[in-house]
Amino acid sequence: MLHLRRAADQPRRLAPPLPRAYIRGMAITLDIDLCEGTGVCEQVCPEDVFEHTDGKTRIVQPSACTDCFICVENCVASALTID
Numbered sequence: 001m002l003h004l005r006r007a008a009d010q011p012r013r014l015a016p017p018l019p020r021a022y023i024r025g026m027a028i029t030l031d032i033d034l035c036e037g038t039g040v041c042e043q044v045c046p047e048d049v050f051e052h053t054d055g056k057t058r059i060v061q062p063s064a065c066t067d068c069f070i071c072v073e074n075c076v077a078s079a080l081t082i083d
Contacts (some may be wrong), residue, residue: 026082028065030057036081041071041080 019076028049030041039052040062047064052070072080 026067029081030043031079034077036077044070044074
C-alpha cells in the first residue's frame with residue numbers, strides 16, 4: 001500500500017466546495033390552490049426566485065433558492081414549502 005505524506009511546512013489543500021445545488025438537495029414548492037397572489041414572497045426573497053405578475057405568483061428560478069425560509073415565514077396563506 002502506498003502512503004503519501006505532505007511536508008510539514010506545506011499547507012493542507014482542501015477540495016473545492018461543491019455548488020450549493022448539490023449540497024442542499026432541498027426544493028421549494030408553491031401550492032397554487034392556496035396562494036392568495038399577494039406577491040409578498042417576491043418582495044421578501046433576496047434571490048429573485050419568484051415572479052409576480054397579473055395577481056399570480058410563480059417560481060422562476062428554483063435553483064437560486066438558498067433555503068433561507070424568508071418566503072415561507074412571510075406567506076400568509078402557507079402556500080410555500082421547502083423540502
